[in-house]
Amino acid sequence: MFRLFRDLSLPYNVVQVRKMCVSAAGRPLVLQIWGSNTGVGKTVLSAGLLLSTKDPTLYLKPVQTGYPTSDDSAQINRYAPKVHTLTLHAYEHAVSPDLASSLERSQTVTDVALCSQTEQTISHFYASTEHKHTSRSLALIETAGGVLSPGPSGSLQADIYRPLRLPALLLGDANLGGISATLSAYEAMCLRGYSVPGIVMFAEGTGLLENESSIQKCVKPETVVFRAPELPPPDISLDDYFRDTQVKHFFKKLHDHLRYTEGERFNALSQMKEESQRIFWYPFTQHSQLGDITCIDSAHGEQFIIHKDGHKLQPMTDVIGSWWTNGVGHGDSETAKAIGSAAGRYGHVMFAEATFEPAFELAKRVLDGPGAGWASRAFYSDDGSTAVEVALKMAFRKRAMDSPARRHLPVRIVGLAGSYHGDTLGVMNCAADSDYNRLQTPWYQPLGFFFEPPCAAIRDGIWTVEMPDWLGAEHEIVLDGRDELFSMERSHKEYEDRISRSLDEILGKDEVDIGALVMEPVFLGGGGMKIVDPAFQRALVDACRKRGIPVIFDEIFTGLWRLGVESGSQLLGREPDIAAYGKLLTGGTVPLAITISTHNVFQAFAGCSKKEALLHGHSYTAHAIGCAAGVESLKRYDALKQAQGIDPNIQYWNEDTAREISTYNSVKSVTTIGTVLSVELGGKGGSGYAATGAYDVAQELKDEGIFARPLGNVIYMMCTPISHKAHCDMLLARLTKALQREGVKNVNTSDRS
Amino acid sequence: MFRLFRDLSLPYNVVQVRKMCVSAAGRPLVLQIWGSNTGVGKTVLSAGLLLSTKDPTLYLKPVQTGYPTSDDSAQINRYAPKVHTLTLHAYEHAVSPDLASSLERSQTVTDVALCSQTEQTISHFYASTEHKHTSRSLALIETAGGVLSPGPSGSLQADIYRPLRLPALLLGDANLGGISATLSAYEAMCLRGYSVPGIVMFAEGTGLLENESSIQKCVKPETVVFRAPELPPPDISLDDYFRDTQVKHFFKKLHDHLRYTEGERFNALSQMKEESQRIFWYPFTQHSQLGDITCIDSAHGEQFIIHKDGHKLQPMTDVIGSWWTNGVGHGDSETAKAIGSAAGRYGHVMFAEATFEPAFELAKRVLDGPGAGWASRAFYSDDGSTAVEVALKMAFRKRAMDSPARRHLPVRIVGLAGSYHGDTLGVMNCAADSDYNRLQTPWYQPLGFFFEPPCAAIRDGIWTVEMPDWLGAEHEIVLDGRDELFSMERSHKEYEDRISRSLDEILGKDEVDIGALVMEPVFLGGGGMKIVDPAFQRALVDACRKRGIPVIFDEIFTGLWRLGVESGSQLLGREPDIAAYGKLLTGGTVPLAITISTHNVFQAFAGCSKKEALLHGHSYTAHAIGCAAGVESLKRYDALKQAQGIDPNIQYWNEDTAREISTYNSVKSVTTIGTVLSVELGGKGGSGYAATGAYDVAQELKDEGIFARPLGNVIYMMCTPISHKAHCDMLLARLTKALQREGVKNVNTSDRS
Incomplete structure (x- = not known):
C-alpha cells in the first residue's frame, strides 16, 4: 500500500x-x-x-x-x-x-x-x-x-x-x-x-x-x-x-x-426558508416570536446539515434527537433499505384480523423484549398519545370488570405532577394542570389525582432526592451515589404511608373510582427531564396493586434504552399491567406505537359481542413500513444487551463531568441517566415552561454547531442508544464551555443590577 | 418481431x-x-x-x-x-x-x-x-x-x-x-x-x-x-x-x-398465522369470535397475495382499500423510491421552527389544492384523529377570541348523528352516542348537539333523500337524478328554518357555547357510507357562519379525490375555516395528517407569550418519509384534475348497475359517489354497527377472491383515485352475482320462517 x-x-x-x-x-x-x-x-x-x-x-x-x-x-x-x-x-x-x-x-x-x-x-x-x-x-x-x-x-x-x-x-x-x-x-x-x-x-x-x-x-x-x-x-x-x-x-x-x-x-433553499414562515403553523411555537428558522438540507447520524445564508451548508449536532426520536441515526441506510423493502412489498395493508411479517416480527420483539415475563398481547396505534389513550381504555375496562360495585362512579386516574402523556385531549386530562394544557382547550379538565414526586439529581456534586412538602418534614435525602439511588433494596416508610393514606382517602369517599395509575417509570421527559425517586414509584405501584388499580407505564419516552436499559421497569423492579412504546421504536423514522398488556387485561374485553371488544383502531394500524423500521431498530438495539451485562444501566455521559457542572454558579442541578443529560439552570427567567432561562445557553451551543432546544429552564442533551461515549464526551466539553461562559455572564448581570 | x-x-x-x-x-x-x-x-x-x-x-x-x-x-x-x-x-x-x-x-x-x-x-x-x-x-x-x-x-x-x-x-x-x-x-x-x-x-x-x-x-x-x-x-x-x-x-x-x-x-407463514392469533390484540375485533385470519404475504396495486393452507398463495382484491387508505396502489415502486430517498436523506428530523423539502412541498400542495382560495396555514399531525383534535383546539380558540362574552360557558360542538372523527377520547366526544364509543371508556361524553341528517341514496332505482322526523312531515324527496342532488341551486326552506331555530335555542339559553361545527362534507364514512344531502349541509354551514361558529370539515375520509373531487367542499359550494386531511394523503403507506386553516384562525393564537400558542405537537411531526409519500401521491392525483374537467365528480362505479342493484330483494339502498359504492342490505341482522347482515355477502365475495369487510348492514367497495373503470366494472359484476345469490337465499329464508 x-x-x-x-x-x-x-x-x-x-x-x-x-x-x-x-x-x-x-x-x-x-x-x-x-x-x-x-x-x-x-x-x-x-x-x-x-x-x-x-x-x-x-x-x-x-x-x-x-x-x-x-x-x-x-x-x-x-x-x-x-x-x-x-x-x-x-x-x-x-x-x-x-x-x-x-x-x-x-x-x-x-x-x-x-x-x-x-x-x-x-x-x-x-x-x-x-x-x-x-x-x-x-x-x-x-x-x-x-x-x-x-x-x-x-x-x-x-x-x-x-x-x-x-x-x-x-x-x-x-x-x-x-x-x-x-x-x-x-x-x-x-x-x-x-x-x-x-x-x-x-x-x-x-x-x-x-x-x-x-x-x-x-x-x-x-x-x-x-x-x-x-x-x-x-x-x-x-x-x-x-x-x-x-x-x-x-x-x-x-x-x-x-x-x-x-x-x-x-x-x-433560501426561498423555501422564507416561504415556510408564511405557510407552516409550527407545533409548540408562538409565531409572533418566531425568529430565524432552521433550514435542514439533509441529516446523517446525529447531524443535521443546515443551510446558512448564501451558498453555505453547515453541520449541526442534533442533541435533542429530533424531539426524542432519533434511535439509529438520521439517514441510516440499513433502515432506509428496510423501509423501502416494506414499501415495495406491501405499502400499507389491512391489519384487523390479518397478519403480515413486519407487524408480527415487531410485536414479538416487543413482547419478548420489554414485555418479557409479563405481557402477552400487542395493540398497535400511531403515536405515543394514542398508545396511552389505548392503555387508558384497557385499564378502565379492567378496573370496571374487577370492581363492579364501583362501576357507577366517575373514573379518575392517579398520576404524577409533571408527567406528560401527549397532546390529544384524553391524555391531556391525565396530566396535571400546566402550561401545556391550560388555555389550550375549554375541554381540558385534569381528571386525576397527581402526586408531587420526590426527584433525584446531582446538586453541588452530590446525588440527593428533593422531597416535596406533602411527604413530610424531611427536606432532602442525601445519597451515597447513583448506586444507592437505584438500589432495589432502598425504600422509604414515609412514601408508603402517605401514598396509602391518600389512596384510601380518595377511594373511601366513594365519590369517584380510580381506573389506573399512569406514570413514566423513573424519568419525566416532557415534565422537565427529571429522575423520579425509584423508591417512590415502587411504593406507588405496590400501593395501587394492593387496591386493584391497573398500572400503566408510559414508556414512550423512557423505553427502549433511553435510560440505558430496555425498559424503565428494570430500574424499578416492578412490572406494569399495561405499557406503551413509541418514539425510539422506529429508530427515528415514522410514527408508530404499541401498547402491550397482560393476559388478564386482554381478557377483560372478551365477550359474546363486538360491542364489548376494544373498539379502537387507526387506518394505518400496524403499517408495514413502520413495523419494518421497528424490527431493524430493535435488532440494532439488541447489541446493547451485551453491554448491559457489564453496566446494568449503560451510561453515555461522564458522571464526573456532570458532578463538576452541578457546582457551577448558574446551575441548580444536573441529571444523567442513560442517553440523557440535563442541566437545570437557576437564576434568571423563572422556572416554568415559558421560561427563557436556558435560551442563552442554547444560543451559545448553536454557535458551537450544536442544535439544542431548551425545555423551560432546563438545557438537555440526548444521544441515541447506539452513540459512542467519545461523541458524548465531545458534546459535554462544548456544553461545559458554554455553561462556564454563561456563569460569568450571570455574575456580571447581577453585579450590574 | x-x-x-x-x-x-x-x-x-x-x-x-x-x-x-x-x-x-x-x-x-x-x-x-x-x-x-x-x-x-x-x-x-x-x-x-x-x-x-x-x-x-x-x-x-x-x-x-x-x-x-x-x-x-x-x-x-x-x-x-x-x-x-x-x-x-x-x-x-x-x-x-x-x-x-x-x-x-x-x-x-x-x-x-x-x-x-x-x-x-x-x-x-x-x-x-x-x-x-x-x-x-x-x-x-x-x-x-x-x-x-x-x-x-x-x-x-x-x-x-x-x-x-x-x-x-x-x-x-x-x-x-x-x-x-x-x-x-x-x-x-x-x-x-x-x-x-x-x-x-x-x-x-x-x-x-x-x-x-x-x-x-x-x-x-x-x-x-x-x-x-x-x-x-x-x-x-x-x-x-x-x-x-x-x-x-x-x-x-x-x-x-x-x-x-x-x-x-x-x-x-403457517406458523406466523397461528402465533399471530396468540400475540395480537386486533383493533375493532372481538377476539372470542375471531375465526380464520388473513395471512398477507405481499400486496400489489389493489391486490393482496394471501397465504392459504399448505403451499398456496392466492390473490384477493382489496375493496376496502385497507381501511380506506389505499391511494396509489399497494407496493407501488415510485412511492417506495420516494419513501426510500426521504429515509436515506433525512430519516425524521426536527420540524418545530425548522423546514425541509418534503414537509414544505406537501404543505404547499395541500394549501394550493383543497385549501386553494381560503387556507393559509398548515399544521401537521400523525393521523385523522389527531388532526381533528387539532382542528377543535383551533376552532375553540377562534370562537373564544371572537365571542369573549361567552367565554365562561362550557363549550359544545354541533355535528351530525352518524359522524365519526376517530378513536381518541377528544374526538369521540365529538361523535354522537353509538356502539363505537359507548362502553369504551368511562370518560366518553357526547359533548355536542347532533343533527340527524337527511341522506340521499338510490332506492328502487330512484335517487331520493330520506328525511328524518325532526325536519318536518315530508318523508322523502324524490330527485331527478344525481345532477339534481348535487345542484348548487337546490335548497330546502325546511332545512334553514329548523337548523336556525335549533341553534338559536341552544345559544339563547346561555348555558353552553358552541365552539365549532364539525362535519364530514357530503359523505359519512365510518357512519355507514352514506351521502348527506348537500343542500342540508350548505344550510348548516351558512347558519353556523351567521352565528360566528367556526366551521371544521373533517376531510380525512372525504378529501383528496375519494368523492371524485379534490375536496368535498367542491360538492357543497362552501369552504370551511379549518379542514383536516389524512388517509389518502400518503397514498396508502404511513400515517400522516394535516390540518389547514384560514389566516384568521391562525391569528387567534398570536400573542406575546408561548402560552397563547397552539401547544400541540407530536414527536414525528411532519416526518419526511410521510411527507415524501404525500408529495408523490398528490402528484399522481393531479392527473385527475384533467379528467375532472369532463365530469365534475369523477364516477368510478357504473350508475346503471347501481340502480339495478337497488331493486334487488335483499337491498334497501345503494349509494355511489366517486371511488365508493355502498349497498345497504335490508332484512335480517338488524342495522347497527354490530349487525351481521352483510356478513354472508362478504363471505360470498371472499370466495370470489374479493376481500370485503362489512360495516354493519352495509357492504361497500372502494377503489383508489387512480383505478380504472374496467377494474370497477369487473368488481361490480362479481358483487352483483353475490347479491343475486344472497337475494335468492333471503327469499328462501323468509319462505321458511
Missing part, C-alpha cells in the same frame, strides 16, 4: 463533518464522480470537466487500486497538467480496496478517516480559492469502481461518503444492459439520500442504443441525463478527443448545467 | 393475477432468474438448474432479443433436451425490447399482457404436474438483460413482473466492479418488494476476487450467496461443463437449497 499525501499535510483526527461548503455561481463547484460500473470512464469524465475551466481546479482520488499501473491522478495531469491532483490511499492490487488492503497487510483506513480526509481536502481547496473571485473553480472527488464497491474498510463507498453528501455526478453505462446498470446504481444513490443533478452517458459505437432516453424517463425530474461524445477506442490516445470542438463544447455545457443546478438548489 | 407461442395457446385477456401457486417440497418449484447485468450467464444458470432434476421442467423466456442469433430456449434445449421450453416474444434486434419493438414496428406487448401470459404459462405447467407426485419439478422464468432493463413497453422488468412476485434468483457479477453491480441490482429488487432467496456468482478466472463474501455481508440474512464453478471460455462448448461432477454437485446443492428455502417460507 502506498500513501500519497502528495502535497497536503492534514491532521486526521476529526470524527465528524465540521465544515462543509458547497458552492454555487461564483464559488468553487464541488462534485463527487460516481460510476454505475467500473471502467465506464470516470477519469475521462473528470478530465473533460476539469479542462472546461481555466480557474483553479482540484482532482481528488481518495482511493486508488492497481497502483501505479493505474494512477488516475497522473492520468488527469497528462491531459490537464494544471489541475491540482491528489491521491490519498493507493493499493497495488487491482481488486476492491478492502481486499487489496488485506492482501497488502496495510492498516485499514477507517470510514471516518476517509471521509474526514476528503472533507478537509475540500475545505483546504475551498479556503485557497476564497478570496480569488474565481467564477468557475472546480473540485472533483472521484470514487473507485461502482457506487456500491467497497472502500478500504469493506463498507460500501456510497455509505462511506454519505456524511458529506456531495452533489453526485453519475457516469452511466451506455452498453447493452447499461440501462439496468445505470438505473440500479442511481436508485442505490437515491436510497442513501444523495442528490444526483446529472447522469452522463458516453455515446456507444453502433449509435443504435438510446439508453439515455430510457434512463431519463425513469429518474427524478431534477436529474438530467447527458449524452457525451463517443470515446475513441481504448488503444488510441485521448489527446485528440479532448481537443475536439464538439467534445469541448459538451463539457462546457455540462459544467454550466451543474453549476447552474447547484445555484438553483441554494436559491430554492 | 416473432411471436413464438411454440406449444401453448392462451387467451391473453386477464387484467389481474388470478391464480398463483408457488411451490415447495413435493411440488413444482417456480423461480424467476434475474441478472445483475446482461451477459453474466443467466441461461447457463438456468440450464444447470434444469439439469439437476429428472422430473418435469419448464423454461420460459417471456422476451428474447437478438433472435434468432440469440435463442435462449434453443440453448437450453441443446444442453437439456427434455426441458419444455417456451419463448413468448422475440425481437430481431439485439437491443432493449422497447427499442427493438419500436424499430420493428411491432405492436407493443403491454405489461399486463406479459405478466398474465407468464402467470398463465406457470399455471398451465403447474396443472400439468399436479397429479404426478413429482418431487423435484422445476419451472424457471428467465428475464432479459439486467433487473431494471426495460421490457417491450419500456417499463422496467422488475416492475413488470412485480404482480407475480416470484421468488427471485439473482445472478451476480463476479468481475471487478461486480460487487457494486450485484448489490445495486439486489437493492433494486428489494425496493420493489421481491424476496431473493439466492444470489449465484460464477467463480472468476484469477481466483483473486472474493465478491461473494463481500456481497454476503451486505444482503439480508435470508439471502444466500453461492459461488458456482468457473465457466469455460466463451468459445468452448458447455457440454463438458455440465458433465463435470463438481458442477453437477453444485447445481444439485443450489436446487436443494432453493427448494428447502421455499418450503421454509411456507412453514414460516
Whole structure:
C-alpha cells in the first residue's frame, strides 16, 4: 500500500463533518464522480470537466487500486497538467480496496478517516480559492469502481461518503444492459439520500442504443441525463478527443448545467426558508416570536446539515434527537433499505384480523423484549398519545370488570405532577394542570389525582432526592451515589404511608373510582427531564396493586434504552399491567406505537359481542413500513444487551463531568441517566415552561454547531442508544464551555443590577 | 418481431393475477432468474438448474432479443433436451425490447399482457404436474438483460413482473466492479418488494476476487450467496461443463437449497398465522369470535397475495382499500423510491421552527389544492384523529377570541348523528352516542348537539333523500337524478328554518357555547357510507357562519379525490375555516395528517407569550418519509384534475348497475359517489354497527377472491383515485352475482320462517 499525501499535510483526527461548503455561481463547484460500473470512464469524465475551466481546479482520488499501473491522478495531469491532483490511499492490487488492503497487510483506513480526509481536502481547496473571485473553480472527488464497491474498510463507498453528501455526478453505462446498470446504481444513490443533478452517458459505437432516453424517463425530474461524445477506442490516445470542438463544447455545457443546478438548489433553499414562515403553523411555537428558522438540507447520524445564508451548508449536532426520536441515526441506510423493502412489498395493508411479517416480527420483539415475563398481547396505534389513550381504555375496562360495585362512579386516574402523556385531549386530562394544557382547550379538565414526586439529581456534586412538602418534614435525602439511588433494596416508610393514606382517602369517599395509575417509570421527559425517586414509584405501584388499580407505564419516552436499559421497569423492579412504546421504536423514522398488556387485561374485553371488544383502531394500524423500521431498530438495539451485562444501566455521559457542572454558579442541578443529560439552570427567567432561562445557553451551543432546544429552564442533551461515549464526551466539553461562559455572564448581570 | 407461442395457446385477456401457486417440497418449484447485468450467464444458470432434476421442467423466456442469433430456449434445449421450453416474444434486434419493438414496428406487448401470459404459462405447467407426485419439478422464468432493463413497453422488468412476485434468483457479477453491480441490482429488487432467496456468482478466472463474501455481508440474512464453478471460455462448448461432477454437485446443492428455502417460507407463514392469533390484540375485533385470519404475504396495486393452507398463495382484491387508505396502489415502486430517498436523506428530523423539502412541498400542495382560495396555514399531525383534535383546539380558540362574552360557558360542538372523527377520547366526544364509543371508556361524553341528517341514496332505482322526523312531515324527496342532488341551486326552506331555530335555542339559553361545527362534507364514512344531502349541509354551514361558529370539515375520509373531487367542499359550494386531511394523503403507506386553516384562525393564537400558542405537537411531526409519500401521491392525483374537467365528480362505479342493484330483494339502498359504492342490505341482522347482515355477502365475495369487510348492514367497495373503470366494472359484476345469490337465499329464508 502506498500513501500519497502528495502535497497536503492534514491532521486526521476529526470524527465528524465540521465544515462543509458547497458552492454555487461564483464559488468553487464541488462534485463527487460516481460510476454505475467500473471502467465506464470516470477519469475521462473528470478530465473533460476539469479542462472546461481555466480557474483553479482540484482532482481528488481518495482511493486508488492497481497502483501505479493505474494512477488516475497522473492520468488527469497528462491531459490537464494544471489541475491540482491528489491521491490519498493507493493499493497495488487491482481488486476492491478492502481486499487489496488485506492482501497488502496495510492498516485499514477507517470510514471516518476517509471521509474526514476528503472533507478537509475540500475545505483546504475551498479556503485557497476564497478570496480569488474565481467564477468557475472546480473540485472533483472521484470514487473507485461502482457506487456500491467497497472502500478500504469493506463498507460500501456510497455509505462511506454519505456524511458529506456531495452533489453526485453519475457516469452511466451506455452498453447493452447499461440501462439496468445505470438505473440500479442511481436508485442505490437515491436510497442513501444523495442528490444526483446529472447522469452522463458516453455515446456507444453502433449509435443504435438510446439508453439515455430510457434512463431519463425513469429518474427524478431534477436529474438530467447527458449524452457525451463517443470515446475513441481504448488503444488510441485521448489527446485528440479532448481537443475536439464538439467534445469541448459538451463539457462546457455540462459544467454550466451543474453549476447552474447547484445555484438553483441554494436559491430554492433560501426561498423555501422564507416561504415556510408564511405557510407552516409550527407545533409548540408562538409565531409572533418566531425568529430565524432552521433550514435542514439533509441529516446523517446525529447531524443535521443546515443551510446558512448564501451558498453555505453547515453541520449541526442534533442533541435533542429530533424531539426524542432519533434511535439509529438520521439517514441510516440499513433502515432506509428496510423501509423501502416494506414499501415495495406491501405499502400499507389491512391489519384487523390479518397478519403480515413486519407487524408480527415487531410485536414479538416487543413482547419478548420489554414485555418479557409479563405481557402477552400487542395493540398497535400511531403515536405515543394514542398508545396511552389505548392503555387508558384497557385499564378502565379492567378496573370496571374487577370492581363492579364501583362501576357507577366517575373514573379518575392517579398520576404524577409533571408527567406528560401527549397532546390529544384524553391524555391531556391525565396530566396535571400546566402550561401545556391550560388555555389550550375549554375541554381540558385534569381528571386525576397527581402526586408531587420526590426527584433525584446531582446538586453541588452530590446525588440527593428533593422531597416535596406533602411527604413530610424531611427536606432532602442525601445519597451515597447513583448506586444507592437505584438500589432495589432502598425504600422509604414515609412514601408508603402517605401514598396509602391518600389512596384510601380518595377511594373511601366513594365519590369517584380510580381506573389506573399512569406514570413514566423513573424519568419525566416532557415534565422537565427529571429522575423520579425509584423508591417512590415502587411504593406507588405496590400501593395501587394492593387496591386493584391497573398500572400503566408510559414508556414512550423512557423505553427502549433511553435510560440505558430496555425498559424503565428494570430500574424499578416492578412490572406494569399495561405499557406503551413509541418514539425510539422506529429508530427515528415514522410514527408508530404499541401498547402491550397482560393476559388478564386482554381478557377483560372478551365477550359474546363486538360491542364489548376494544373498539379502537387507526387506518394505518400496524403499517408495514413502520413495523419494518421497528424490527431493524430493535435488532440494532439488541447489541446493547451485551453491554448491559457489564453496566446494568449503560451510561453515555461522564458522571464526573456532570458532578463538576452541578457546582457551577448558574446551575441548580444536573441529571444523567442513560442517553440523557440535563442541566437545570437557576437564576434568571423563572422556572416554568415559558421560561427563557436556558435560551442563552442554547444560543451559545448553536454557535458551537450544536442544535439544542431548551425545555423551560432546563438545557438537555440526548444521544441515541447506539452513540459512542467519545461523541458524548465531545458534546459535554462544548456544553461545559458554554455553561462556564454563561456563569460569568450571570455574575456580571447581577453585579450590574 | 416473432411471436413464438411454440406449444401453448392462451387467451391473453386477464387484467389481474388470478391464480398463483408457488411451490415447495413435493411440488413444482417456480423461480424467476434475474441478472445483475446482461451477459453474466443467466441461461447457463438456468440450464444447470434444469439439469439437476429428472422430473418435469419448464423454461420460459417471456422476451428474447437478438433472435434468432440469440435463442435462449434453443440453448437450453441443446444442453437439456427434455426441458419444455417456451419463448413468448422475440425481437430481431439485439437491443432493449422497447427499442427493438419500436424499430420493428411491432405492436407493443403491454405489461399486463406479459405478466398474465407468464402467470398463465406457470399455471398451465403447474396443472400439468399436479397429479404426478413429482418431487423435484422445476419451472424457471428467465428475464432479459439486467433487473431494471426495460421490457417491450419500456417499463422496467422488475416492475413488470412485480404482480407475480416470484421468488427471485439473482445472478451476480463476479468481475471487478461486480460487487457494486450485484448489490445495486439486489437493492433494486428489494425496493420493489421481491424476496431473493439466492444470489449465484460464477467463480472468476484469477481466483483473486472474493465478491461473494463481500456481497454476503451486505444482503439480508435470508439471502444466500453461492459461488458456482468457473465457466469455460466463451468459445468452448458447455457440454463438458455440465458433465463435470463438481458442477453437477453444485447445481444439485443450489436446487436443494432453493427448494428447502421455499418450503421454509411456507412453514414460516403457517406458523406466523397461528402465533399471530396468540400475540395480537386486533383493533375493532372481538377476539372470542375471531375465526380464520388473513395471512398477507405481499400486496400489489389493489391486490393482496394471501397465504392459504399448505403451499398456496392466492390473490384477493382489496375493496376496502385497507381501511380506506389505499391511494396509489399497494407496493407501488415510485412511492417506495420516494419513501426510500426521504429515509436515506433525512430519516425524521426536527420540524418545530425548522423546514425541509418534503414537509414544505406537501404543505404547499395541500394549501394550493383543497385549501386553494381560503387556507393559509398548515399544521401537521400523525393521523385523522389527531388532526381533528387539532382542528377543535383551533376552532375553540377562534370562537373564544371572537365571542369573549361567552367565554365562561362550557363549550359544545354541533355535528351530525352518524359522524365519526376517530378513536381518541377528544374526538369521540365529538361523535354522537353509538356502539363505537359507548362502553369504551368511562370518560366518553357526547359533548355536542347532533343533527340527524337527511341522506340521499338510490332506492328502487330512484335517487331520493330520506328525511328524518325532526325536519318536518315530508318523508322523502324524490330527485331527478344525481345532477339534481348535487345542484348548487337546490335548497330546502325546511332545512334553514329548523337548523336556525335549533341553534338559536341552544345559544339563547346561555348555558353552553358552541365552539365549532364539525362535519364530514357530503359523505359519512365510518357512519355507514352514506351521502348527506348537500343542500342540508350548505344550510348548516351558512347558519353556523351567521352565528360566528367556526366551521371544521373533517376531510380525512372525504378529501383528496375519494368523492371524485379534490375536496368535498367542491360538492357543497362552501369552504370551511379549518379542514383536516389524512388517509389518502400518503397514498396508502404511513400515517400522516394535516390540518389547514384560514389566516384568521391562525391569528387567534398570536400573542406575546408561548402560552397563547397552539401547544400541540407530536414527536414525528411532519416526518419526511410521510411527507415524501404525500408529495408523490398528490402528484399522481393531479392527473385527475384533467379528467375532472369532463365530469365534475369523477364516477368510478357504473350508475346503471347501481340502480339495478337497488331493486334487488335483499337491498334497501345503494349509494355511489366517486371511488365508493355502498349497498345497504335490508332484512335480517338488524342495522347497527354490530349487525351481521352483510356478513354472508362478504363471505360470498371472499370466495370470489374479493376481500370485503362489512360495516354493519352495509357492504361497500372502494377503489383508489387512480383505478380504472374496467377494474370497477369487473368488481361490480362479481358483487352483483353475490347479491343475486344472497337475494335468492333471503327469499328462501323468509319462505321458511
